[in-house]
Amino acid sequence: MAEAAYTIGQVARAAGVNLETVRFYHRRGLLPLPGRPYGAVRRYGEESLARLRFIRRAQRLGFALDEVAALLQLNDGRSCSAARGLAERKLAVVEDRLKDLSALRDQLTSLVRRCRTQRGKVHCPLIDALNEN
Amino acid sequence: MAEAAYTIGQVARAAGVNLETVRFYHRRGLLPLPGRPYGAVRRYGEESLARLRFIRRAQRLGFALDEVAALLQLNDGRSCSAARGLAERKLAVVEDRLKDLSALRDQLTSLVRRCRTQRGKVHCPLIDALNEN
């Protein structure tokens, strides 16, 4: 089974990222530079595509590129507890952000509601709230 | 009642922001440059302090500085419906972010749980999940 050999534009499209992003990941050391088996043009195999998808998935889970790099170091399938530690720390951050965000939602909801029931009064409850104290 | 007349360092401390941030808000047009009533040094009154606090409060509600500028335009206390529109749009964004974030939390939670119950198996469920498909 011959490996597919994508050019950079093809692998970028296949992974759903911008071509320049692929180059950027090379510079960041997240993706090794492939060789050029047929001439002057580099060819990307399935393992490059898999890695690009790994990176995007990890990003969707809220990992920054530095953290993705750490996860990639652990990609031997061992070091499960190190990976878990990373995920646990990330989870704690996510839960904090959730708490903040839902407090924010409650405040905004209440301000919008007050704005809507405000009739003919001179001041805007939202602006007033921002000016308060 | 004489207005307090802060120097830039004092008003920054009073508002809990970095001195350079005050300058930055001047450059961004969010805070007017005060005069220099006693010599070469600019003096900030209570209205500057109030505005700095307004900005920070609006930021905590999730408004970007451009949006804060728009809110400040509306600070006449009228244009309540315009302010409400801003808040409603912001609320929608916040609710979207909340949905994403809680999906993220669920995924991370499940990965961490699987990592913890994994015993002696060769692969790490977290890494596997990132490599999947």
Place this chain on the structure above:
DNA sequence: CTTGACTCCGTACTCAAGTACGTACCTAGA
């Protein structure tokens, strides 16, 4: 009158995660 802290102002740098640009080179199809 000197010292140390503060201010003024402009410019430049930071971070994260890319995106864009320029120039040269290569490659596939008509």
Place this chain on the structure above:
DNA sequence: TCTAGGTACGTACTTGAGTACGGAGTCAAG
């Protein structure tokens, strides 16, 4: 063979919200 479009690579620009730096001026205390 020509040409359109893709690639290689290095460098510079983008966004948002600041932070830092450098040199000159100023101010208050001792």
